[in-house]
Amino acid sequence: MTSLRGDTKPPPIILKVFAMPKVLISDALSPAAIQIFKDRGIEVDFQPALGKDKEKLASAVGNYDGLAIRSATKVTAKIVEQAKNLKVIGRAGIGVDNVDIPAATARGIIVMNTPFGNSITTAEHAISLMLALARQIPEADASTRAGKWEKNKFMGVEIFGKTLGVIGCGNIGSIVADRALGLKMKVIAYDPFLSADRANDLGVEKVELDDLFKRADFITLHAPLTDKTRNVVNADAIKAMKKGVRIINCARGGLVDEAALYEALKNGHVAGAAFDVFVTEPATENPLFGLPNVVCTPHLGASTSEAQENVALQIAEQMSDYLLRGAISNAINFPSISAEEAPKLKPFVALAEKLGSFAGQLTETGISKVQLTYEGAVTQMNTKALTSAALAGLLRPMLGDVNVVSAPVVAKERGIVVEEVTREMPEDYESLITVTVTTERQSRHVSGTVFADGRPRIVNIKGIRMDAEFGPSMIYITNRDKPGFIGRFSSTLGEAGINIATFHVGRDAPGGNAVALIEIDGELPETVLTKVRALPQVQSAKPLRF
16 A cells, blocks of 8 residues: 555554553654544553653553554563553554564564654655755854854855765665755665666666765765664775765664764865764764764654654554554564464464575675475465565565565565465475575575474575574584584684584585584674684685574
8 A cells, every 4th residue: 555655555464353452652642643543442541751761651551452652662671571461562653672572572562663654754854964964054054143254164065966875775765866866966876685677767876885985975874773784884984985975874873983984074084974863872972073074963864743743643543453453564573474374374484584584694685586485285374474574584684674564565665576486295395485585696595394393494505405493593604525624613613612502414415515504502703703714615604693
């Protein structure tokens, strides 16, 4: 369904019905949103100051079926523990950093957000900051108000004909690109999940990150904060940029190394920066604040009356639909399955998501196609839910806040072709799921099944058979099948004090290509990973988290 604002919403999923629901609103929400709850027969307790008092919220939340919040309310594990009757937490906005998702999931509480309501507003703010930065508007304003007339001091630059580099070309990034094209800028974009066809439709040139750094006059960030994107703009990246570049960040604090940027702004390599987000928020102190070539705003990306009203209305509608009809939209932590299907489908949802995550953690380049192949008994299940779970697992390592409901929409935004194929009973398994990911450089597939114990297993990687369970912390290795590898690897981890929990290997032929999937206790330090990669016969080594 597409709203008048152009926001795409995934279809609702129908589950069970709850009777006589009560909703607590612990943050400021518009009167129109409150009225939606009331008009649909839901009892509403509006306490907008309660979200700032964790103790009072914890003692009160157990009396309600739903909790509607913005960013001020922090739903901690302690609060979730007291939420004996809570069925849904609704976040009016996209970020759910203020909700303990694992704790909510463990109690069976649905967590919803409104991922599309702020997109236009945030994109417009990025464009506004870019223009303010180009013409030094904040500093010129302060000077003029102080009674000065320093017309020659504030020499700006045109944006016409300049190259804008967009890092992250999803929902918001693509809107920024569209607006920049309207301003007659040239737009180049880096996004591993942006297909060539989608880039062509947007009118942008898809480039690698290094190329973007070298060519862009302005750089704007619209990526989530993940382990892969943290400090994506660091000292080395800044050195690779052209002198006089200007950087805008309206996405997440932590995407830019603030210390490195500070030095580059002082020495003039970076001409200016405009930031709406910071590593530490509220940002009452920051080295960037003292620099004249920096424009700062207090996380205003979503702060327009239209956006705030839009997300408030959306969350009221979504929560009402769930509490009254059992329909789920934009759930962070629940797959699109009905209550009747859940017991049988649950282990296969876990399998699909982990297979997708396995492929996603190994994928470094743009994805053009994902094929889900279902064989055997699993073909009679809700494969749409399984495909959504696989896509969520695939996209999450790079994009962060992707869930089983929003994953198909996110994939479509990036022009990724998603195919489902069903086949008859596989030769060796009652059910088999295969995830095949095609990128610009290669095609990779991984297969798995669920045995009688209900635990998902990997049974085939790139055509090499094996039988491995998923563990929280694992290492995936490709190597030549030569004597001594296992001993050297085990010794390397043993010397580093890392315990091996399980060790699974497979090969295509004696002396040929081999793979190993090893579960370890705890994290794998980068220094140890470097030693593993240096071992004889090792072709690649990658840490995995499940």
